[in-house]
Amino acid sequence: MDKAQKAYDNYTEKWIQSDYVGMYQMLTNDSKSTISEEDFTTRYSNIFSAINASNLSLDVSGDKEKADNQIIVPFKLSMNTIAGDVTLADYKLTLVKEDKEYKVKWDESLIFPQMTKDDKIRVSTIPSKRGSIFDKDGNPLAQDGTIDTIGLYPAKFNLSDIDSKIAEIASILDISEENIKTKLEANTNPEQFIPLVDILQNDSKVPKLANRKGEGILIQPKPGRVYVGGEAFGRLIGYIGSITAEELEANKDKDYHDTSLIGKAGLEQVYEDTLRSRDSAEIYIERGEEKITIAKKDGEDGKNIKISIDSELQSKIYSEMTGEKGAATAVNPKTGEVLxxxxxxxxxxxxxxxxxxxxxxxxxxxxxxxxxxxxxxxxxxxxxxxxxxxxxxxxxxxxxxxxxxxxxxxxxxxxxxxxxxxxxxxxxxxxxxxxxxxxxxxxxxxxxxxxxxxxxxxxxxxxxxxxxxxxxxxxxxxxxxxxxxxxxxxxxxxxxxxxxxxxxxxxxxxxxxxxxxxxxxxxxxxxxxxxxxxxxxxxxxxxxxxxxxxxxxxxxxxxxxxxxxxxxxxxxxxxxxxxxxxxxxxxxxxxxxxxxxxxxxxxxxxxxxxxxxxxxxxxxxxxxxxxxxxxxxxxxxxxxxxxxxx
Structure with missing residues (x-):
């Protein structure tokens, strides 16, 4: 293997492994003079993390060009991203002989081929709706909705009676006072909102903390999954949660990323492929007022499912079981519908x-x-x-x-x-x-x-x-x-x-x-x-x-x-x-x-x-x-x- 090929292989292998420090060490001295190691590694790390890049593959895409002590290697980059599978074919890696070794002549086009100095990479996502679960009568049992985040505004919360205020909030929310104190102590910006808990909008605790902005207690709405029916339905409907590394690996061909939500139990898990939504996403270069799209994926709402469960019957059975360990099943003898x-x-x-x-x-x-x-x-x-x-x-x-x-x-x-x-x-x-x-x-x-x-x-x-x-x-x-x-x-x-x-x-x-x-x-x-x-x-x-x-x-x-x-x-x-x-x-x-x-x-x-x-x-x-x-x-x-x- 010639030295230029070896240099190309080393550089691209480090890229695949996210070894940005190793990549920087392979730059020419001139290239290093244009960007510091910290800026280089931070930039690559931030960009490829923001686009949720994974499964990178770099392959030579044409004949090498030789000129003036340089070898130019054309290559393409394929990867999974937040905007779907992307293949970019116009990369050129220029290798310069320096100190008897081939070094990489770097500029921003080695991040993305269209990129130039001072460009910024942006990621835009528009959430899609996860499918809802309805009972036999069309009543929602699980659906995307709005929940509240209850938190503190430190600049207003710095009161002389702060301990009693913390005790009151902890009592209302039924959480530990230590939890609140730890979050307050960790905050360094008095203007920054400190979230404490997410809570249902119809929770009886919400009115006790509402309209108290002047005391530094804030309630902010946010999108969230809302379940109806309480404990009677928990084991049947299940719930969603943040995807784990193991789940990400097990579903690596299904377009999930490390911020995805996924069904964890019950019908939310069993019907994950039907219910899940796919957010629209775009990765683009911002150059002043100009916007240059690198990759774009249209969103897709999840599909609803309707189940044969009679919600009132389900709740009645659960209430009769009074916390006993056990199970119950009801069916319609004529239709086979599970009630x-x-x-x-x-x-x-x-x-x-x-x-x-x-x-x-x-x-x-x-x-x-x-x-x-x-x-x-x-x-x-x-x-x-x-x-x-x-x-x-x-x-x-x-x-x-x-x-x-x-x-x-x-x-x-x-x-x-x-x-x-x-x-x-x-x-x-x-x-x-x-x-x-x-x-x-x-x-x-x-x-x-x-x-x-x-x-x-x-x-x-x-x-x-x-x-x-x-x-x-x-x-x-x-x-x-x-x-x-x-x-x-x-x-x-x-x-x-x-x-x-x-x-x-x-x-x-x-x-x-x-x-x-x-x-x-x-x-x-x-x-x-x-x-x-x-x-x-x-x-x-x-x-x-x-x-x-x-x-x-x-x-x-x-x-x-x-x-x-x-x-x-x-x-x-x-x-x-x-x-x-x-x-x-x-x-x-x-x-x-x-x-x-x-x-x-x-x-x-x-x-x-x-x-x-x-x-x-x-x-x-x-x-x-x-x-x-x-x-x-x-x-x-x-x-x-x-x-x-x-």
Missing amino acids: AMVSAPSFDSNVFTTYVTKTQKAKWEETNNADEINRFNKTYSPGSTMKLLTSAIGLQNGVIDPNATRDISGLGWQKDSSWGDFKITRVTDPGKAVNLKDAVNHSDNIYFGQVALELGSEKFINGIKNFGIGEELNFEYPMQESQISNDGNLNREILLADTGYGQGELMVTPLNVALSYSALANGGNIMQPRLVISENTDAKVWKQGAIAQEYLPTLIDSFTALINDSGSTIPDGAVPGFRVAGKTGSAEIKKTQDDTTGTENGWFVSVDPDTAKISLVMIIEDVKGRGSSHVTVPKVRNVMEYYLSK
Whole structure:
């Protein structure tokens, strides 16, 4: 390699690496006399930082020219910038032999080819709007709007009672006094506004600090993302925030820059590519009154999405959960529209676009950040909610005769001695032979364990899959995958029997359970679940005949009787004026059958088979010793009564 080529390679490599000091060292003495090292490095750093330059590539673009102890190398520069991908092809690097080495003859055209001395580089951006998220009725849940910045004007704030003023502001904003003092002490310009917090314009704290400019307390509006609905929606909608270095790297081909905002959680993250906006940007040279464009990109607003969520229902469910750890999902049995998806406890998304109060920080610490877990897309053991599926599969395969009884006695049963010490246990021995309706009402684990064994692995697995469990679920929000067992098989007798009454290794999401019970209100069919109805517009059957129509009356009768009939075991689930079907479920989480230290999760699912408006399921975690699944029942009943009476 000749020395000139080596000098070119060294200079351009340093440029790519932003080694501006190294670049300066390669300049000729004449060039160094025209610009100091500090000015050189500051200029390059400021310009290429301001245009968000990245992924620089410099390539020779023609033949070298030799003249008068100089070699001129034409090259082009390609890079990503705030104004998009840019390629500038008219650069010329002049190399001069000096002290037996080739040095760079520099002027401003080596920043940009059109640039001359005294030119200034400007960057102009015009923000575009991020797409909004609307509920089923067109009410905004997330949208670009205006928030307030509350801050101080030091020149007016220098009062004799400054400490009491700081204490007052800290108390109103629910932040530490130290936070305010630190910002004041760091400020050296009394005319400079000191921002303290960003806050929603409708926050009750704003009026207490408004109209106090004379005291040095200022409120200034600014663009911001605004969320509606509070905690009930936090885990579902999510929030946006400043992009991290890791996110920038992971999305390096998507035109983000280091000042971009990006979806961090919930639908804001899942639908980032749809919602995100792209600001218009222009990089240009300012030469007196003249403006010379280097690169320009038109802006693009993000697209709105409309979701099937009923905001009032979502809020009602969350309020009924009263801070318990758990989840709830509601679907429309006829359309597959998801009417609510709630995770509790949750957060107000505005916390992440405004500020975190001392009270909120204390709450997070007290609950060990329980709201960081999204529970509505988690899988859980279904407990006795599984018994609808076992009933339907048993009927359809002739294993259950609804008019026949099974002679089961005692509270424990095993198939034979090969099970060792293991027995299926039930809570109640009714003292008589048990038919399907009895088994459903008393949630008889032995009955349903026997049905599963008689079905056998293949028929039972096929039946479960026909309810969509253990199958791929095409849904707009990422969900944990349901499973029939850890390996998809039920080839062990005890595992097969356990699965029949909802234990074993079976794992489902609340959405799986709501969809399964929706078949009772939709002629035995399960609809494809839909959330983003602006894109997913058509109602489609997902699982045809999950429940055979001929057995629907039997199952509706059995699963309404345990709520509505005399002697029912879930009378607290009844909704005045309506007939609802449903089932509780206590899912035990323990290491062995004899484990007494394990916890329980309490399910209750309720569906209205007559009006077919809603199938609702709720799970509350850790209900052992405080009512088991009946902790959940009145919460669901209250929601059903509210919704069916609307």
